[in-house]
Amino acid sequence: xxxLVLNGCSDEKSATQDLLKGICDGIPAPHEIAWINLHGLAxxxxxxxxxxxxxxxxxxxxxxxHAVARSMISADALIIGLQASPQDxxxxxxxxxxxxxxxxxxxxxxxxxxxxxxxxxAILACHEACCVAxxxxxSPQADSSSVAKALExxxxxxxxxxxxxxTGQARDDFFPVEKARSxxxxxxxxxxxx
Numbered sequence: 001x002x003x004l005v006l007n008g009c010s011d012e013k014s015a016t017q018d019l020l021k022g023i024c025d026g027i028p029a030p031h032e033i034a035w036i037n038l039h040g041l042a043x044x045x046x047x048x049x050x051x052x053x054x055x056x057x058x059x060x061x062x063x064x065x066h067a068v069a070r071s072m073i074s075a076d077a078l079i080i081g082l083q084a085s086p087q088d089x090x091x092x093x094x095x096x097x098x099x100x101x102x103x104x105x106x107x108x109x110x111x112x113x114x115x116x117x118x119x120x121x122a123i124l125a126c127h128e129a130c131c132v133a134x135x136x137x138x139s140p141q142a143d144s145s146s147v148a149k150a151l152e153x154x155x156x157x158x159x160x161x162x163x164x165x166x167t168g169q170a171r172d173d174f175f176p177v178e179k180a181r182s183x184x185x186x187x188x189x190x191x192x193x194x
Contacts, residue, residue: 002077003027003077003079004077005036026181043095043096057069057102080125101150105153115156121157
């Protein structure tokens with residue numbers, strides 16, 4: 001099975017990054033894990049030309065979104081980590097998912113979206129501050145729920161994990177490492193073989 005990790009966190013010491021690593025630690029061999037850091041990728045904005053439907057390939061000049069889309073097509077599961085800043089979500093993750101939509105789903109002649117592959121799993125991991133900041137933002141582009149919606153349209157069963165820091169709480173207690181490993185192990189057990 002192939003698991004693709006899309007890391008939207010630029011801070012290597014964030015609780016969300018620890019969560020992603022913990023989940024990956026729980027996924028046993030022989031599962032293949034590919035890790036893509038989204039910060040610094042060259043991703044053009046979607047032109048909303050809809051020429052990518054129904055073929056599944058974006059018609060813009062080749063950039064990093066094309067490579068990520070190809071990885072998403074072949075992945076049996078996705079693990080996505082979101083950072084607390086809505087601006088980072090918009091720049092790194094929202095733009096990517098907008099560009100990769102045709103890699104996850106096709107458009108019927110009636111205009112409905114249908115997934116290329118049904119029944120895959122996705123874990124959406126973010127710090128609670130990300131959800132709070134995003135929900136207080138009036139910008140629809142900075143909403144993590146649009147990522148969840150894209151995953152749903154793409155045929156993914158979504159597991160949303162939120163880390164939460166309380167005053168005086170140790171960083172390892174935000175989302176315990178063992179719980180993250182257990183989640184990774186559970187994911188590997190439910191992934192459907194091709």
